Amino acid sequence: MRKLIFAMNVALDGYIAAAGDDIGWSGPPSDELFQWWLDRERANELLLYGRKLWETMSSYWPTGDQQPDATPARIEFARNWRDTPKVVFSSTIDQVDWNARLVTGDAVAEITRLKAGDGGPMAIGGARLAGAAMRAGLIDEYALATYPVLAGGGTPFFGCLRNTAETGRALDHRSLNS
Numbered sequence: 001m002r003k004l005i006f007a008m009n010v011a012l013d014g015y016i017a018a019a020g021d022d023i024g025w026s027g028p029p030s031d032e033l034f035q036w037w038l039d040r041e042r043a044n045e046l047l048l049y050g051r052k053l054w055e056t057m058s059s060y061w062p063t064g065d066q067q068p069d070a071t072p073a074r075i076e077f078a079r080n081w082r083d084t085p086k087v088v089f090s091s092t093i094d095q096v097d098w099n100a101r102l103v104t105g106d107a108v109a110e111i112t113r114l115k116a117g118d119g120g121p122m123a124i125g126g127a128r129l130a131g132a133a134m135r136a137g138l139i140d141e142y143a144l145a146t147y148p149v150l151a152g153g154g155t156p157f158f159g160c161l162r163n164t165a166e167t168g169r170a171l172d173h174r175s176l177n178s
Helices: 031-043 051-066 072-083 107-116 127-135 159-167
Strands: 004-011 015-017 046-050 086-089 100-103 122-125 141-147
Touching: 004 127, 031 072, 031 141, 046 051, 046 107, 046 127, 051 072, 051 086, 051 127, 086 107, 107 122, 107 127, 122 127, 127 159
Parallel strands: 004 122, 004 141, 046 086, 046 122, 086 100
Antiparallel strands: 004 015
């Protein structure tokens, strides 16, 4: 069985994006943090993306190694990103590229199927997609790069916890074990 990892940059108050999907509070990562992310990405054999994160990543990383300010780590990250297989979950886009395939159906069923297969770790990204995986008890590990800022609102890392409090449904404890 494959391991599923949810990792994101997080503000001290638990948000991965401020209001309006603003991630400017995180600024450019330090060389040390960027290396940490690169090491994590190298370990993943499959990347799972929700639509918004896919659009963010695919708008920069296909040519990130060709940017004038690209450091050796950024060059390696871009190459690794292009080479790593990706699955994009969306019902609003109709095609993806850069070594990716699109899933328009039941995300939880597909993630469950992928986890049951052979292979190395999978990373999941995107608040809504990860929230669905959390509710289904599919996430095995959480990795948070915490920034010493307060976003003040926006998209929470543990969004499904907020949703379960609002709906009165309990979160399966297995999804919080790592």
